[in-house]
Amino acid sequence: MSDTDVAATEAEREPRSELDRLTAPVPAVQDGGPEMVQLLTPEGQRVPNADYDAVLESLTDDDLRGFYRDLVLIRRVDAEATALQRQGELGIWASLLGQEAAQVGSGRALKPQDYAFPTYREHGVAWCRGVDPLNLLGLFRGVNHGGWDPNEKNFHLYTIVIGAQTLHATGYAMGVQRDGAVGTGDDLRDTAVIAYFGDGATSQGDVSESLVFAGVTNAPVVFFCQNNQWAISEPNERQTRVPLYQRASGFGFPGIRVDGNDVLAVYAVTRAALDHARSGQGPTFVEAFTYRMGAHTTSDDPSKYRVSAEVEVWKHRDPILRFKAWLAHEGKADHEFFEAVEREADVLAAHIREGCLSMPDPAGTEMFDHVYVEPHPLVAKERAEFTAYQASFEGAH
Amino acid sequence: MPGTTIAKAVNNGLRAAMDKDARVLLMGEDIGKLGGVFRVTEGLQKDFGEERVIDTPLAEAGIVGTAIGMALRGYRPVVEIQFDGFVYPAFDHIISQVAKMRARSLGKITLPMVIRIPVGGGIGAVEHHSESNEAYFTHTAGLRVVCCANPGDAYWMIQQAIETDDPVIFYEPKRRYWDKGEIPETAELGLGDARVCRPGTDVTLLAYGPMVKTCLQAAEAADAEGKSLEVIDLRSLSPVDVPTIVESVRRTGRAVVVHEAPTFGGLGGELAATIMQECFYSLEAPVLRVGGYNIPYPPAKLEDEFLPDLDRVLDAVDRSLAH
Ligand SMILES: Cc1ncc(C[n+]2csc(CCOP(=O)(O)OP(=O)(O)O)c2C)c(N)n1
Numbered sequence A: 001m002s003d004t005d006v007a008a009t010e011a012e013r014e015p016r017s018e019l020d021r022l023t024a025p026v027p028a029v030q031d032g033g034p035e036m037v038q039l040l041t042p043e044g045q046r047v048p049n050a051d052y053d054a055v056l057e058s059l060t061d062d063d064l065r066g067f068y069r070d071l072v073l074i075r076r077v078d079a080e081a082t083a084l085q086r087q088g089e090l091g092i093w094a095s096l097l098g099q100e101a102a103q104v105g106s107g108r109a110l111k112p113q114d115y116a117f118p119t120y121r122e123h124g125v126a127w128c129r130g131v132d133p134l135n136l137l138g139l140f141r142g143v144n145h146g147g148w149d150p151n152e153k154n155f156h157l158y159t160i161v162i163g164a165q166t167l168h169a170t171g172y173a174m175g176v177q178r179d180g181a182v183g184t185g186d187d188l189r190d191t192a193v194i195a196y197f198g199d200g201a202t203s204q205g206d207v208s209e210s211l212v213f214a215g216v217t218n219a220p221v222v223f224f225c226q227n228n229q230w231a232i233s234e235p236n237e238r239q240t241r242v243p244l245y246q247r248a249s250g251f252g253f254p255g256i257r258v259d260g261n262d263v264l265a266v267y268a269v270t271r272a273a274l275d276h277a278r279s280g281q282g283p284t285f286v287e288a289f290t291y292r293m294g295a296h297t298t299s300d301d302p303s304k305y306r307v308s309a310e311v312e313v314w315k316h317r318d319p320i321l322r323f324k325a326w327l328a329h330e331g332k333a334d335h336e337f338f339e340a341v342e343r344e345a346d347v348l349a350a351h352i353r354e355g356c357l358s359m360p361d362p363a364g365t366e367m368f369d370h371v372y373v374e375p376h377p378l379v380a381k382e383r384a385e386f387t388a389y390q391a392s393f394e395g396a397h
Numbered sequence B: 001m002p003g004t005t006i007a008k009a010v011n012n013g014l015r016a017a018m019d020k021d022a023r024v025l026l027m028g029e030d031i032g033k034l035g036g037v038f039r040v041t042e043g044l045q046k047d048f049g050e051e052r053v054i055d056t057p058l059a060e061a062g063i064v065g066t067a068i069g070m071a072l073r074g075y076r077p078v079v080e081i082q083f084d085g086f087v088y089p090a091f092d093h094i095i096s097q098v099a100k101m102r103a104r105s106l107g108k109i110t111l112p113m114v115i116r117i118p119v120g121g122g123i124g125a126v127e128h129h130s131e132s133n134e135a136y137f138t139h140t141a142g143l144r145v146v147c148c149a150n151p152g153d154a155y156w157m158i159q160q161a162i163e164t165d166d167p168v169i170f171y172e173p174k175r176r177y178w179d180k181g182e183i184p185e186t187a188e189l190g191l192g193d194a195r196v197c198r199p200g201t202d203v204t205l206l207a208y209g210p211m212v213k214t215c216l217q218a219a220e221a222a223d224a225e226g227k228s229l230e231v232i233d234l235r236s237l238s239p240v241d242v243p244t245i246v247e248s249v250r251r252t253g254r255a256v257v258v259h260e261a262p263t264f265g266g267l268g269g270e271l272a273a274t275i276m277q278e279c280f281y282s283l284e285a286p287v288l289r290v291g292g293y294n295i296p297y298p299p300a301k302l303e304d305e306f307l308p309d310l311d312r313v314l315d316a317v318d319r320s321l322a323h
């Protein structure tokens, strides 16, 4: 089934009334609809857009080539991590395959002083924030719960409890307000916060509450929802009857749907939303319409709940292919550049593999190390007991 | 049914309960087409339909809250929480509503619902997927809390849990989901009963869920050294089958409680106190506890060090016998 076929079936289903629309069977293949901001078609054609073209003007050709490099490298990180999991080197891996543009476009729209709150799938955003991919692997290998310093990169730890981080992001943004770091007009000072979450997460009370708090406080936060159409085995219609971006209006701030597989559109829309927040105009809900090309995680088997035809359609909407086609067509990048990025990806993959295989296991005593700031008698006692108990085995060998 | 896994036994038990009573329905994330992330509800939506096996929105407070409403309307919801660490969004409803409804209504309202939770560690998972949070619920009056440890109990206890008119927290030991065993023709025990699963004379081991197997292995190993350990599978964590425990400890004079949960404020402390009160004059040694350390559940590479294992159980047994 091609995109045009999908559009045709959509048209046949033209709703007759609001009730019809709400109760209509859900289309087999998701379509962003006319409200979706798209600057590059799946074929790589540039679509002019009066609202967002200006945002792109600030991008140099180097920036654009940088986006491409990010997309390719992070996809390679993802592929290597998936392979390492298959070989037993990682306990589990949550693939970002298909969501590269949503993550790179939004991640590159951030300024250094901005703060990002990820889920567990934001490897592309982590990359943009300068987090070493090996740190991500540490978590999935079971060596730590995320080895990076969140404050060094302004990139919070991965949050696995669905939706919780949206409240943290909102509270952080409320702190930014109190610091007087919004609406000063100082580019280096004004700060925005971005909260990442999935389509499934929108059902959580925490997410609704974060929208309430952000709405009433006018906090400088962007709610960046990657609608990848699935929450493990549950398709979107299990979570919502309205397009997700429309939720925002009920909380009193703008919502916008963007083609999550179009890095230019994601960059432009997120950049505008972040600027809006930094200038003191409050929150925005961005729904990045995308697709989870792989399994939920390496533990999951999507053949149990979704048809491969759907995946095939989304293959034609690949975020990297369209951007590459456009760069080449515009003469912004040539064959040599693309080759060089491939070679860089090979080197990165090797670095990741090597780094993963040589990653030391943590010492057992480490688990006692950071539970409290102040000394704690019970933890200290158990740490000592643990050490003595471990030592009792050493003589035995 | 020879050689059934715990996962399949719960599945069969749910099926039997649904066959028997049309008011029984299942609610949870990914329990329909997928059959749950552990496949415990596999095939049930296909056979009983989407009205009775509900793939809910991703919201635990919503799941338990609406299950309360379903129960108020006369249904008997069986809720699946995907992993132990994800029950907390529903905590408010469980503690403030589920547990108290009966007492608040002076007995006019019953909430016959079951909240199934795969529990515990040992599967190499990332954060929030390995917790043992039973003490929060055993501390809450109004809830029954049970934990199965083998397929036979899984099959019968889930049905008994659904049949009882009290709300039940039903724990399933996730790392044992694929352990196989026989399923007896009839339920051998009531929902609140403990089982002496290995008789012995020197020390009583008290365990439940995943630690029952560990204790049975420890007893086997101790046997080779001439020590006779009695293993009790508590099965019900609230209420606790005190007479079975007391009878055993009065005979052996020694008790070791084993659970994965951190010991501080854990069920082991409650059991130790009860034993001290009831068996004081029979005790030869203080009641010892073996559990997780009092720290957040560690990354997977350290869970073997965190979790009680055969060696740590035997170490405690030796310390008990040294008295
Ligand atoms: C509170 C909570 N409940 C359940 C889970 C189990 N779980 C992990 S991911 C997931 C689906 C998330 O879907 P979505 O928000 O769309 O994000 P995606 O995985 O598609 O990126 C579920 C149910 C969890 N992590 N946290």
Ligand SMILES: [Mg+2]
Residues within 6 Å of the ligand: A198, A199, A200, A226, A227, A228, A229, A230, A231, A232
């Ligand atoms: Mg999703």
